[in-house]
Amino acid sequence: MLDHHKIGWKTAAGLVIANMIGTGVFTSLGFQLNEVQNTWSIFILWVVGGIMALIGALVYSELGTHFKKSGGDYIFLSETIHPSIGYLYAWVSLTVGFSAPIAIAGIAMNDYLRPFSGNSSFPGLLTILLIPIAHVISIKRSGQIQNLLTLIKILFIVSLILIGFTLPSKSLSSSLDFSNSWTSEILNPGFVVSLVYVFYAYTGWNSAAYIIEEVQNPKKNLPKALITSTILVLILYVLFQYVLLKHASLSDLKGNVEVAKISFENLLGPLGASWISFFIAIQLMATISGYTWVGPRITHAMAKDFKLWKPLAKENKNGIPIVAIGLNTLISLLLFLSGSFEQVLIYAGFVLQLMGTITIYSSLKIRESSGFRTPFKPLLQWVYIVFSLAISCYLFWDRPWESLAGIGIMALGLFLYLFDKKKPDFKSQTRK
Secondary structure, X not given: OOOOOOEXXXXXXXXXXHHHOOOHXXXXXXXXXXXXXXXXXXXXXXXXXXXXHHHHHHHHHHHHHHXXXXXXXXXXXXXXXXXXXXXHHHHHHHHHHOHHHHHHHHHXXXXXXXXXXXXXXXXXXXXXXXXXXXXXXXXXXXXXXXXXXXXXXXXXXHHHHHHHHHOOOOOOOOOOOOOOOHHHHOOOHHHHHHHHHHHHHHOOOOXXXXXXXXXXXXXXXXXXXXXXXHHHXXXXXXXXXXXXXXXXXXXXXXOOOOHHHHHHHHXXXXXXXXXHHHHHHHHHHHHHHHHHHHHHHHHHHHHOOEHHHHHHHOOOOOOOOHHHHHHHHHXXXXXXXXXXXXXXXXXXXXXXXXXXXXXXXXXXXXOOOOOOOOOOOOHHHHHHHHHHHHHHHHHHHHOHHHHHHHHHHHHHHHHHHHHOOEOOOHHHHHOO
16 A cells, blocks of 8 residues: 555665765766776776675665664664664764765855856755755655656766767867776776775765665665666766766866866857756755755654754654754755865765775674575675775875864764763664
8 A cells, every 4th residue: 555655666766866976977087087097997997886886785775674764874783783883873974974965066056057157156055945845844745856856867867978979079089998908907006096986976875775664665665776776877877987088088087077067068069068067056956855855864863762862853743854854954054155074075974984884794793684685695795895994994094184083073973972861762762
């Protein structure tokens, strides 16, 4: 029987796609080309990133269908390792984990709309303010808004791929290089550096696991949503990189953030590139919407268990965590208006990468899953853990101060945990 207070697998998959396809796929190629230039190397980067995301999706499908409780990593870590670890994850998510990407998308929206709105910050500001309003009405309305924005996002990137494949290149030279140099490039340290950008572009593959109580028949639909959406995004990402490389020279793309604008300006001219920028900005609305939907659910799950956060547990008549959504929006706005959060995003990325690895490890503690079971367990878990730890170690080595700041945020969360008090029915909140 259809429950109008819950969403189907297609909406859940749309949420994942919306959170995954953000600024990363439109900007990261230029940084990758600083390290590797062979086209096969670029393809391998995006396929490896996609495979890692797919492994993560399989593991989170097991975790989500086993615990059947919204809150994602907070629930998984609290149940399998210790409540303090889940608390730390929720604390990081509350402070910057989900609000910083919203702010990043808002500022990126303003950048892409500059040909139309000048230096105004109004478009991004208005979007960050209005999107949450749509998500406090009902689950059904959240699903409708997310489906529409995700459909626009998918149609847009598919259209860009089709245009890039069918129209002849007007660039004097192409960046495509199918020689054998990839065999040496993938062994260079720069290849690992490039994976950092790819991993960022794939973040969001676990989104639907955070709202599992809002998904119809989660045992069937959660794995279907996570796996289908991750595979689709992997294919789109690889095809899109080919289009970008085809229509611009290496010298034009290398080290540049606006790689999509450069390639499509060569293909469609300045006016066409301006409209491409406009639609990149519009599709970022789906990203903001996705993070607005998911992030507060983690805060809400923690608030139901701990007295310090009790006010954030308030729901409206439709079960929407309205106070948690409001706080998430407020923090996003503060980061957006400050415009000085790039370092914050780096240390948040370091901490979330590290804690995501711990979550993958936590699945090994489930001996008999009551839902979906990860295939080839525990091999896939250990493959993910080794790769993710390598990325985390590189981030710490390359950006030690930001990484230490991230550890400092975790230490503050642990300090709060030591003085916070669990509600008397704490165990019953998570063990259902």
